[in-house]
Amino acid sequence: MTNIAYVRSDFSEARAAPRSTTGVGAWLHKNLFATSTDAVLTLLGALFLLWVLPPLVNFLFIHAVGINGTVEECRLETSGACWAYVWSEMEFFIYGFYDIPEVWRPNIVFALGALLLVPLLIPRVPFKRANALLLLIAFPVISYYLLAGGAFGLKPMPTEKWGGLLVTLIISAVGIIVSFPLGIILALGRQSKMPVIKVLCIAFIELIRAVPLITILFMASIMLPLFMPQGTTVDKLLRALVGVTLFSAAYVAEIVRGGLQAIPRGQYEAAASLGLSYWKQMYFIILPQALKHVIPGIVNNAIALFKDTSLVYIVGMKDLLEAVKTKNDTALEWQSANTPTTGYIFAAMVFWSFCFSMSRYSMYMERRLNTGYKR
Amino acid sequence: MTIRELGRDTAPRMSFFNDPVIRGIIYQVVVAALLLAFVYWVIGNTAANLAAQKKTNGFDFLWKTAGFDISFALMPWSRASYYWEALVVGITNTLLVAFIGVVFATMLGFTIGIARLSSNFIIARLAAVYIETIRNIPLLLQLFFWYFAVLKTMPSVRQSIALPFDAFINQRGIMVPRPTPDQEFAWVMVALVGALIVAVAIGGWAARVRTRTGRYPSQIVWPSKVADAVVTFLVAFLALALLLGLVFPIASFVVVSAVIAAAVALGSLTRYAAIAKGAVTFFVSFVLFNALLGFMFGWVPSLVVSLVSALTALVVAQVVYANTANRPPSDARFPLALLVLIIVGVPALVYWATDASLAFEVPVLERFNFKGGLQLPPEFIALAFGLTIYTASFIAETVRAGILAVNRGQTEAAQSLGLKDGDRLRLVIVPQAMRVIVPPLTSQYLNLTKNSSLGAAIGYPELFNVFGGTSISQSGRAIECMAIIMVVYLTFSLITSAIMNWYNGRVRLVER
Numbered sequence: 001m002t003n004i005a006y007v008r009s010d011f012s013e014a015r016a017a018p019r020s021t022t023g024v025g026a027w028l029h030k031n032l033f034a035t036s037t038d039a040v041l042t043l044l045g046a047l048f049l050l051w052v053l054p055p056l057v058n059f060l061f062i063h064a065v066g067i068n069g070t071v072e073e074c075r076l077e078t079s080g081a082c083w084a085y086v087w088s089e090m091e092f093f094i095y096g097f098y099d100i101p102e103v104w105r106p107n108i109v110f111a112l113g114a115l116l117l118v119p120l121l122i123p124r125v126p127f128k129r130a131n132a133l134l135l136l137i138a139f140p141v142i143s144y145y146l147l148a149g150g151a152f153g154l155k156p157m158p159t160e161k162w163g164g165l166l167v168t169l170i171i172s173a174v175g176i177i178v179s180f181p182l183g184i185i186l187a188l189g190r191q192s193k194m195p196v197i198k199v200l201c202i203a204f205i206e207l208i209r210a211v212p213l214i215t216i217l218f219m220a221s222i223m224l225p226l227f228m229p230q231g232t233t234v235d236k237l238l239r240a241l242v243g244v245t246l247f248s249a250a251y252v253a254e255i256v257r258g259g260l261q262a263i264p265r266g267q268y269e270a271a272a273s274l275g276l277s278y279w280k281q282m283y284f285i286i287l288p289q290a291l292k293h294v295i296p297g298i299v300n301n302a303i304a305l306f307k308d309t310s311l312v313y314i315v316g317m318k319d320l321l322e323a324v325k326t327k328n329d330t331a332l333e334w335q336s337a338n339t340p341t342t343g344y345i346f347a348a349m350v351f352w353s354f355c356f357s358m359s360r361y362s363m364y365m366e367r368r369l370n371t372g373y374k375r
Numbered sequence: 376m377t378i379r380e381l382g383r384d385t386a387p388r389m390s391f392f393n394d395p396v397i398r399g400i401i402y403q404v405v406v407a408a409l410l411l412a413f414v415y416w417v418i419g420n421t422a423a424n425l426a427a428q429k430k431t432n433g434f435d436f437l438w439k440t441a442g443f444d445i446s447f448a449l450m451p452w453s454r455a456s457y458y459w460e461a462l463v464v465g466i467t468n469t470l471l472v473a474f475i476g477v478v479f480a481t482m483l484g485f486t487i488g489i490a491r492l493s494s495n496f497i498i499a500r501l502a503a504v505y506i507e508t509i510r511n512i513p514l515l516l517q518l519f520f521w522y523f524a525v526l527k528t529m530p531s532v533r534q535s536i537a538l539p540f541d542a543f544i545n546q547r548g549i550m551v552p553r554p555t556p557d558q559e560f561a562w563v564m565v566a567l568v569g570a571l572i573v574a575v576a577i578g579g580w581a582a583r584v585r586t587r588t589g590r591y592p593s594q595i596v597w598p599s600k601v602a603d604a605v606v607t608f609l610v611a612f613l614a615l616a617l618l619l620g621l622v623f624p625i626a627s628f629v630v631v632s633a634v635i636a637a638a639v640a641l642g643s644l645t646r647y648a649a650i651a652k653g654a655v656t657f658f659v660s661f662v663l664f665n666a667l668l669g670f671m672f673g674w675v676p677s678l679v680v681s682l683v684s685a686l687t688a689l690v691v692a693q694v695v696y697a698n699t700a701n702r703p704p705s706d707a708r709f710p711l712a713l714l715v716l717i718i719v720g721v722p723a724l725v726y727w728a729t730d731a732s733l734a735f736e737v738p739v740l741e742r743f744n745f746k747g748g749l750q751l752p753p754e755f756i757a758l759a760f761g762l763t764i765y766t767a768s769f770i771a772e773t774v775r776a777g778i779l780a781v782n783r784g785q786t787e788a789a790q791s792l793g794l795k796d797g798d799r800l801r802l803v804i805v806p807q808a809m810r811v812i813v814p815p816l817t818s819q820y821l822n823l824t825k826n827s828s829l830g831a832a833i834g835y836p837e838l839f840n841v842f843g844g845t846s847i848s849q850s851g852r853a854i855e856c857m858a859i860i861m862v863v864y865l866t867f868s869l870i871t872s873a874i875m876n877w878y879n880g881r882v883r884l885v886e887r
Contacts, residue, residue, distance in 0.1 A: 031496035036694045038495050043687055045497035051671040196403035200410065210868035211861050212825040218843060222853050226424050227417045307513035313832070321516050328523065341524040348512045348520070355511035 059338075060345075074336040081342045085334040089327045093346070096163015096318050102155060106166050109143045113173075121361065123368065136177065159237040163318035165350065167237070171319070172306040175244040179305075180298070182245065183252025188282065190257055201253070208250035213308050217243040221315040240312040248305045255297035259290035292369050299362035303355045310351075321347050421854070436850045437462070443845050445836045447752050458846060465841035466863060472755065472837060473824040476762035480823060481816075483763060484770025491775050502771065509768040515829050517765055522757035522833040529753075532744055541737045543745065549756060550738035553749040559731035566725035567718070574714040581710060591710065599710035600644065606712040607655055608640035614658035622665055622681065653696030661688035754835035758827065766823045773819060777812035778804070810882045817875040824867055838863060 020026045032042045063080035065073045067087035074082035086093070095106055116135040119125040147166075150156035162170070189201035208216065220243035224234050263286055271281035291298075313322040324347045328340040391397060425432060437459040445452050448464045449471065491502035509517075527546060530536060535545035543550045577595070584592045591599075615632035619625050643651035664684035672680060702708070725731075738748025781804050789799040831840035838860060847856045 031494070034494060036690050036697070040687060040690050040694070041493070041495045041498050043690075045495070045501055047668065047671065047683075048501070049497070194399050194403050196407050200406070206868075207861070207865065210865045212828040212839070212864065214828045214831065214839060215843065215857065215860055215864070218839075219857060222847070223857065226421050226853070229420050230423055230427060303511070307511075310513040310515045311829070321513065321519070325519060325523075337528060340528075341520070344516060344520045344524050348516055351513055351516065352508065352511045356507065359511070 071334055071336065074334070074338060080338065081345065082334070082336060082338050083342065085327075085331070085336075085339050085342055086346045088334070089331065092164060092327060093320060093323050094165045096166065096323055097161040098157065098163070098166070099155070099161070102149075102157060105146045105149070105154070105157075109146055110169075112139060112142065113169075159235055162237065164323040165320045167312070167317055168306075168309050168320045170237075171240055171244055171309045171312060171317075172302075174241050175248050175305050175309070176302045178241075178245045179248035179252050182249035184256050184287065186249060186253035187256035187260060190253065191260060205250045205253050208247055209254065213243070213247050213311055214314055216247050217311055217314040219243070236316050240315045240317050243315070244305065244309065244312070247308075248301065251301050251304075252298065255294050255301060256290065258297065259292075259294035260286065262293050263290055295366055295369065296362055299358055299365075303358050306354055306358070307351065320350060430851055432852065432854065434855055436852050436855070439850070441846070441849065443849055445841060445845075446834070447755060447836055458850065461841050461846055462838075462859065462863075465836065465838035468835070468841070469824070469827050469837040472758050472762065472827050472830065472835070473820075475759050476766060476823050476827070477820050479759075479763040480766040480770055480819075483767035485774050487767060488771035488774025489778070491771060492778060506768045506771050509764060510772070514761060514765045514826055515832060518757055518761040518829055518833055521761050522753060526753040526757055532740070535740065535745075541735070541748075543738060543740075546753070547744070547750070548753040549751045550745045550748045551751070552735035552737045553747070555734050555736050557732050557734070559729045560726075560733055562729050563722050563726045563731050563733075567722040570718050570721035573721075574717045577717070578709070578714050590707065595710050595713065599713040602710070602713035602716040604640045604644050606716055607643045607651065608636050611636035611639045611655045611658055614655070614662045617662045618658060618665075622662070649696050649699040652699040653692045656695040657688050657692035660691045661685055664688055752835075754830065754833050757833055758830040758835045758837075762823055762826060765826070766819055769819050769822070770816060773812055773815045774808075776815075777808040780811045781807045806882075813878055813882070814875055817871055817878075821868060821871045824871075825864065 019029070021030075033039045059080035061080075063078060065079050065082050065084050067083050069082070069084035071082075071084070073079055074084065091100065091103070095103055098106060113135075116131060116139055120128065120131050120135060125131075145151055145154070147162065148157055148159070186201050186205055189197050190205065192198045192201070217240065220239040224239055224242070225232075228234060267285060267289065268281070271285040276284065309319055310321040312319050313325075318326060324343040327334075328343045331339075392401075438457055440454070441456055441458050441461050442454050443461075444454060445461065445464055447468065449467050450460075450464065452460065452464055487502045487505055490498050491506065493499045493502070526548070529544055529546050532545050532547060535543040535550075537543055538549075541552050581591050581595055584590075612632050615635055616628060619628035619632055625631065639651045639654050642648070642654075661684055664687050665681055668675075668680045668684055669677065726733075736747045738745045738750070785803055785807065786799065789803040794802065827837055828839040830837045831844060834840070842856055843860055847853050850856070
């Protein structure tokens, strides 16, 4: 007789308790030593850090010459970064050749800008509309008169004297803000049913996107005077602004087009069936949805533009990077082996903090606006 | 209240100007007219300006002598060369640095992108720090840093730093030996190409036979086993010779290494293959780690370095041993060793048989400068380095997004089919990820090419520098030069997008 049924006649052995999934040991096991391969990678990573970090920390902090140091200390063989140099040239790095007694004017502009921008960025603060209007209309006018002077008894200050971080911020702010509506119009034009407008928009967008920014700025620098009637002089800052804005507009247009294409046809048809005019359809129905889709792209573009402002040296503006480079090359009283490195590290830290905060804010905004798709 | 008659549903009359069609035509005519007027105005102004500056125009200057120097050119260049030759030099220099940048940025970017997704905390964090730091700093600043703060502060020519393999680095760039192949070496190249073709053919045939019948062709099984042993022997011998020759020098290291390597190779043919593989891995990784750690921590006693390397190599060997033990028997594996042996062995045989020689012209320090060898200027190095590092951070993000875009269900489905990790990645995940990765990757390549124009700021003679800067100031033909530059960049962009469209068409999901 075959035994076709299997009935357990004894107890199975008790298994070991499962490995703890909390606590330091479990974290180490899961993240660093899960497999032998992981252990090797961890070891190599740790060795790499051991190789890189001590010299870096030594250079930046321990052996560095503090802000009150002297150039003699910087010239020592053993010393690291020369922060004293950055500190003593700080005014040039921020304002360029702006007259020192008049520096309170850019300072007010900085403060006013921060005062208007911060409440706009915090979602809970009320009066968004008034705030935006102040920032986008009143603030530029006030800033222009404050910075350029020549009215209300302020000393005139030609744009040739502006420089440093001031110019970097002006160009990127104007570029980001003005290229946005321009880009939307170009994107709508590219989707238009009118062949002339469509072709013109496509040609503009593709031509600009195909060439490097440096050529566009160069065009603005040497071709713009040729294109203007004889005797017209175009301000250098204006040339840079025009070049950067047109360049950025083409990129914004392509980003917005992506958003427009992501909107289902039904939305267009529904908007049309309500009897809205074209611009009302766009303003009330299509663009609010499309722009929500493309916030990451827009912010990426803003970050790219902020970094690209460093190219305006082509038109002869002294932006932050160019100011640092000028001082590195010409400040003989601060010449030492580590001076240029320190200058570039300082500029890198400034650029980095602006770009990094923009990208973090965009991630925060994305999560907040991700309303329709969260379940 | 009016009553509308049934059956008369024609559209209500609208006034002439409210008809969308008519309106559209009017808008377009107005826009076209404004544009034409603007162009007419600009051309008029330009003509007047040029006449006032007494400048001529036209493209005839391309066939005139340029009369300026170019510091770095792939082709013969002298002051007597023509402007069109300057254009060609600019384009080739741009393409050279773009090509090198693309190759290295792709390798670095894929490594970092995959590392960022690693489950290993340290590796993932390191990759994240790299990406977030590099891509938030302007490329121009990075170029300035590499050029002015790193390469320009290198020692002067007389105090050049000597690198391994007769290379030197100093203020004027990197000097490396220049290969000078003789006549017979051409046969080696021919043999290499032939061997590559043969190897690919054999590999393809073997794979096809296996797909059809379920096993690799019997003619290949024995040669592949022998090739496996030979490759094992060669690799083990090389590693041991380095180990015993350089790290722990002993006399007659050649004989000892040969004997041990032969023993390991024979062992790999028996059922102790896993142990043999582990041993080979140990030798190779020991040598590698020892060299790497010795370079990184020169101040640590060499005994400590060797000890740590040995420990790491032991763990690596254990991993390989465990993996090999789980592998199918060798006749069910792709004959990789055989193909490698063909590709390496045949040219080596030809090299030996034809008595060819590949000499290297070594750079030699003379009184004021290096003579001979290949001299890479610092501008080129800084630009290639900067472009690679900058673009790699963007490629890494592209790769990460592509891998994350593959649905988790795909991984689970592949696992439930019983695919191993390697096959799962190769057959299921990567093909789908590539579909997402390739379009943005192409545009990163294009960005890199466009960004190479920043080389102008550090004096690398690429297209914009040669033809936008120097040529314009020498010839005065600003409009013509800028037009040519724009056309060249436009061509790059159009070619890239054409390739991308072709690829997209190929990998697109086939839908109903």
